[in-house]
Amino acid sequence: MLQYAAIAMLMLGLYGLLTQRNIIKIIVSINILEIGLNLFIVSVGYVEGGIAPILTSDFNNNGLVFVDPLPSALVLTAIVIGVGTTALGLALAKNIYQKYGTFEIDEMGEE
Amino acid sequence: MIDILLMILTGIGVAFFGFVLQTSIAGVNRKVVARVQKRYGPKWYQEFLDIFKLLSKRSVTHGWIFDFGVIMALGVIIGTAMFMPLTSSFMAFDGYDNFFIFVYLIAVGMLGMAMSASGSGNPLASIGVMRALTTMLAYEVPFMIVVLTIIKLTGTSSLSEIGLFQQVAGNSWFLIALPIGGIVAVMALMGMLGKKPFETYIAPAEIASGPMVEYGGKQLGMLFIMHEITVFIEVSLFVHLFLGGAENIVLFIVKYFVVYTILNIISSVYGRFKIDQVVLFFYKWPLIMAITQAFIAIYLGWVI
């Protein structure tokens, strides 16, 4: 179920990119896209009836069914990278606003 | 060495004979044309008188190229006439009377005259030369296509052998064997001789007689001689190619006379074409007829 939600968000992000002409809205839709993607990555690691993949004193034998830890590790980096790009995007948005005085790409006119 | 000298002498004899023959027949034809125009016409040797009168006169020259051109023109035409076989057996240089030599050496004569005419500095002369060359472009191609058919059928391009081929019992003269080709050849011959419908380039009424405008005295006389010998070459070409050459000299003279007179009569009733009409005319009907004749004769083999 979670995977369908993730894919829906991914689609939503792509739709946002396709239609929006406002810089901020584009950045927002990029974020939606990335969140959808991260959700999908996490959902890949889900194992039916698995428990959190942390070896504690009472869950130390690996006979138990653990949830796959790797995708969630990957998601960490993916989120960090998403943050980086969004920060850069916003900084650029400030520059664009300074230069063109608007966020609408159409009003900026071809340089 | 001696026989080469002998051959050259016979060649010069042939050329001289050609000049005398043509000038006298031209004189007779002037009387025939006069009769057509309801007048008596001058004596038969009037042509000779004109030429020798001109040769004796003192005239003007426009520089060395003006004279060199005239000498080259007359010289080349005499050279070409030396190759001409009179009868199918008698010729100066046995076996070397190739058709292409005649076509191209006449072109050299034309080039010599053109060179000296342009060298005279008179623009009218250059225009006349331009007209002469354009007309040559017009009548030459259909004529050569018909000759191509003849060469392809007879397998040889030497005039005397073509003549002998036609005299063989079975085959008739090419004028009859290739009817359409014959008509084209007649039209082309009229173009070559500069007879009425196509005489734009040397017509007296046009631009002060075209290329000849600046000539006088001996230059004009020499060009008249050149013109006579050229006519001799062209008409005897026609006789050898289309009328089966001649067993003996008398037959050659009779055929020659008949061809030249009929042409004169035809031309005396015609008006005159403009230059682009000449080109358009020759590239419409004669060319198509020549190509169909060639196709029929070579590929389908229908030779009468």
Next chain:
Amino acid sequence: MSAILLIAVPLLAAFISILFKKYAHYILVFVSFASVFALEYMDLGTITVGGFNAPFGIVLILDDYSLIALYIVNTLFFLVAILNCNEFKKVGSIMLVALAGLNGLLLTGDLFNLFVFLEVAGIAAYLITTTNKKPLATFNYLIQGTVGSSLYLLGLILLYAMFGTLNMADMASSIASSGYGAGVTAFPFLLMFIGFGVEAKLLPFNSWTKGILANSNRLTGPMIASVYAAAIGFVFGRLLTNVFVIEDTFLIIVTIILIFSVVAGEAMAYASTKVREILLYSSVAQAALVVVVFMSGFTGWAVYLIIGNAAAKLVLFLITNTATKQLGNDDVETFKGLFVNNKIIGLSFTAVTLSVIGLPMFLGFVTKMNILENMFVSGDYIWPAIILITSVVEGIYFIRLLLNLWYKENDLPEVKFEFVLKYVVVIIALLIMVFGVYTEPVQESADDLVAYSYIEGGNL
């Protein structure tokens, strides 16, 4: 010393350079110089990061293929750094991050690690292009770069879901043994292909290139067009030859994209009148050509094509951008007669262009002939026809450009090229000419490169 230093040292230097703002560019020049020479002492083999061996942990692979790639990218990077160090002072630290990202890209053997380094290099690239003073174009590049790499990540995760591994060699062997039909793996591979297509400037995905390169300056032009292009080309090559399995529908899509990129690239270059646009569109076509050669399996010659193109684009963009800065705009009209009074620059520009077209006496000629020869031997008749026809078109617009630049009588544009630039440009042109004539080493090294491009499989 192990290859990991190539990534660690630039990163460390990047952070140090933030502390000493003033010396940033000196650190940059020093580190890039050091990294070029450090390559000499690197021992080949695979380096496991953090003790986990291959299929589980991230592993860096240094074999002949990545060694040559590192040499080329580092030397080009060093040249760009040297030429721009005094002009672009504040870019020092970003460049160091970019160097680390690029080295990481070339070394990594793990797909997710590749995504991370792709993003690191990408972000560094976005920051470098901000020096163009065109924020909208950089924004456009950012958005497309992020979309591309997210799709790459999606494709990656799908593959992980199917085969459970992220290591390239392991992935390749498990795909082969898994017996899945090509149709199954086509979708993730297409996503990864698109992800890389954006960076490698393949046509449908590269609308950012016009914004970035058309108004680039002495730093961004060479950086994006030659250094990044070379690095991405090498990595894409490694992916194409090792991991990707290209069959029917996926093959059709990829061939359509490539044919369209090559043909449209040349047509666009033919139609444009600005010098930088001509170079930009021709590099789009060249990039597509590189991918084609990789796909047909002659990795050795694809490497030489990348080297030839990267060196050529470096020289071309350096000269064009220097001239544009001093002349204002880069129309062919204003450039007319540029070389009349600076002949050395002109000669090297001509030599490099003729090598890109593939005329004799140059490296480009040797590469193109061998590529065509191998294609014919492998029975492919269509691609050589396309390559030849497009190189005729390419030849025409380059020669038109050259003739305009050389032959003009009056009011010539005055452009001053400093000595370092002349020195670098002449050396590259001479190298291209020398290897164009003396083709012995090029022939052998190209053939044995083909053998090594396949990784011998991590530790398995």
Next chain:
Amino acid sequence: MTVEFLILVALASGILAYFVGRLNKVLGAVVTIVASMFIFIMIGYMMQDINAGTTFNYNAVEYMPDFVTFMVTYLGLFFAILVTFIFAMVSFFNPFFVEKYKYPALYSMLYLFSLAGVLGVFLTDNFMVLFFFFEFIVWSGLFLIPLGKNNKAAISYYAFSTAGSFALLYAIFIMFAETGSYNLHLGLATVSGTTEGTYVLALLAFAAFAKLGAFPLNVWLPRALGKAPDPITAVFSGGLEKLGAFVAVLALVKLAPVGDIAGTLGGLTEATFLFASQYIVATLGAMTIIFGTLMAIRQDDAKKLLAYSSMSNGGYILVALSLGGTLGLSGGLYHIVAHALASAAAFLAIGAVSRVTGTTKMSELGGMIHKMPVTYMVYLIAIISMAGIPPMGGFISKWLIFQAVIDNGLILIAVAVFFGSIGSFLYVFRPLAALFLGQELPQHRDKAKEAPFFMLLPMLILSGLIVFTGVMPNIFLDFINDVIAELGGTGLLLGDYTITGVNGVLQPTLIASVFGVGVLIAFIIFILLKKSKKVGLMDTYTAGNFIYTEELMHYSLDFYAPLERLYEKHINITKDFYKKLENKVVDFGRMVKYFFFTNKPEITVFWIIILIGFLLWGEL
């Protein structure tokens, strides 16, 4: 005297000419003379070795990659001697022309580089080396042309010759895929007769057409030759076009013709044994002749006119080679020699005129004969040979080609061939009348003076050779017979002075001597009669009114006005075709730019979704 040594000498002297040229322009050009003469003489020596019947195979030189081999064959040597001779003769002109150009040192260097390229192309038996030097000539020729007037011509030259050489490359690779080696003879032998043979034939013919400037690909020839510096036009039309003829020989002669025997058109008694491919090439050659002649007749610039004439002569060579057989081959090869000499001499004469007057436009020139009589005579002899008139070499080759055309019974091609030869009288006479003869225009009267001795020397040598090839052709025809024998045909039947064709015997010496006797007689008549009074050019028959301005009395503009009017409307068919082709490419480029390159990110996203949709079309 190995081939590599000669090529190295050419390259080295090229570089030497560059450096010497930097010091002193004229000295650089003198180096070109010395180098090209040296190479010509060396090639001449090589002729002796080859006559001993051994074809030398100088192979493998250490520093070149292993497959570089050279082989001196009769065919290669024939072309090499001819082209190096033209290069040597034209190089005499370099010192006088080199100051005018923007990069004089580059000029002399590239001149010798193209000479090296020529040696490389003709004297090798390896296709890749042939292509290497082929491109090398294109490359060096490319930077020579813009030294003249403008560089648009160089671009069209580059476009067509690269298209041609890439077609050659594709054919080479087809043969390489078949035989696994680049050997020229082996490649052509294995491929001829198979289906690949048709592709190779088509591609090689395309390359020959591009280099010769034949009908479909002729747009570059008049532009490039019209705009290039004068010595370069002479070298191009005399020498470099023969590359196209060389490739044509490879395509039409060494490669067995392909396609069914076209002659058996249902029940014809006169079945001609020509293959479909020979027919096609012959018809295209015929169209080249007609197109070249018509365009040459209406040109005002003498160089453009001669460029079109070399195009139509290229058509003759193509027709002759495509008909093959003894007559076709010997006619074609001899025409290559005659045309090379004639067009080189004609271009040099026009070059001499343009050096003094600065223009080759006939409407601005007139009466040059009075100041430059020797140049006039050289030009006269050259155009007599170009028009194919008896005493000169051109007539022999045209006579052989006529024999070949008539023997094969090709009527339509005969129409074109005859039209071409008669048409050549027209366009060849136009510069003679408009440029040399007619009124002497005042603005050129004071400036014009005869060309210096070192310019006259090559021109006189060339015209001497033209006359010699016309009067005593048997020496050249013997060598051509060896070439034909090597190519596998049977040589021409040659008596000591006679040439026997299929339907006639020709004795050129006899024609020349009879020509001489005739002129002697006319001269005697002329001398015996009264001497005429010398009168100036302005003193002409003008019906009484006085004339003062020479320009009005000089007829040179629109010389063949009635003829030109007939086909004025559709002159630039091919030019428009290539213009449209170019516009198509530009429109396609702009369309792609419009659709794919805007500053809005959604374009890429849109195309990504389209692609993914395309892939998943069937699955969902």
